[in-house]
Amino acid sequence: MRKKIIAGNWKMNKTPSETVALINELKPLVANDEVDVVFCVPAISLTKAIETAEGSNISIGAENMYFEESGAYTGEIAPNMLTDIGVKYVIIGHSERREYFAETDETVNKKVLKAFEHGITPIICCGESLTQREQGITIDWIRQQIKIAFLNVTSKQAKTAVIAYEPIWAIGTGKVATSAQAQEVCHAIRDCIAEIYDEATAEAIRIQYGGSVSAESAPELFAQPDIDGGLVGGASLKPDFGRIVNYNK
Ligand code: PGA
Numbered sequence: 001m002r003k004k005i006i007a008g009n010w011k012m013n014k015t016p017s018e019t020v021a022l023i024n025e026l027k028p029l030v031a032n033d034e035v036d037v038v039f040c041v042p043a044i045s046l047t048k049a050i051e052t053a054e055g056s057n058i059s060i061g062a063e064n065m066y067f068e069e070s071g072a073y074t075g076e077i078a079p080n081m082l083t084d085i086g087v088k089y090v091i092i093g094h095s096e097r098r099e100y101f102a103e104t105d106e107t108v109n110k111k112v113l114k115a116f117e118h119g120i121t122p123i124i125c126c127g128e129s130l131t132q133r134e135q136g137i138t139i140d141w142i143r144q145q146i147k148i149a150f151l152n153v154t155s156k157q158a159k160t161a162v163i164a165y166e167p168i169w170a171i172g173t174g175k176v177a178t179s180a181q182a183q184e185v186c187h188a189i190r191d192c193i194a195e196i197y198d199e200a201t202a203e204a205i206r207i208q209y210g211g212s213v214s215a216e217s218a219p220e221l222f223a224q225p226d227i228d229g230g231l232v233g234g235a236s237l238k239p240d241f242g243r244i245v246n247y248n249k
Pocket of ligand 1: 210
């Protein structure tokens with residue numbers, strides 16, 4: 001049985017001191033032993049977030065990371081900078097990074113490999129645009145993103161990975177995918193993992209849905225057989241996140 005994993009993606013929101021206040025506010029609300037709870041926060045707030053979350057069930061994740069160890073990459077964050085302060089997860093290839101910061105399936109693959117090398121769990125994002133959905137190529141597109149993201153990743157590593165299926169048209173729009181739409185794609189992702197590796201890897205890997213998840217939509221989405229939790233943007237910055245994490249209560 002896969003444990004659900006529900007992660008907040010704070011994006012470019014909250015200063016370090018606001019981060020402390022928000023984590024302290026949400027800490028009691030997100031207590032739920034049946035779920036892995038992750039807060040992915042801006043790099044500058046990671047240290048404070050880790051200090052503030054100490055002793056709680058919240059793990060802290062980064063929103064991005066570079067694929068080199070060190071060197072002349074002005075403005076980038078190396079994997080050992082994250083592990084040094086106790087970061088456990090990193091979001092890789094969010095659609096906003098693909099759109100505004102030129103990330104590609106190839107850079108996603110490099111970052112995924114680097115994260116595993118350093119023992120950081122990647123939350124690997126994929127998702128189609130509205131045009132692609134209307135063209136009927138959603139599953140083909142997602143399969144390609146998954147196949148490239150997992151190049152040279154071992155099955156042992158893949159078993160511990162998290163994939164976030166986030167239709168781009170549902171992100172920040174308030175237009176959540178129906179649970180049937182989300183389940184269809186998450187199931188196809190699991191099939192794709194089974195093809196690349198084997199059934200055991202496909203059964204172990206956790207697949208989240210993301211895109212306008214709310215306290216209202218979470219219970220039905222997370223009840224789908226292939227949806228193992230969510231990647232939550234807007235609603236992760238509010239007390240609502242506590243209701244999302246406790247979707248099963
Ligand atoms: P949203 O963002 O929940 O605000 O739609 C989700 C995401 O981008 O991860």
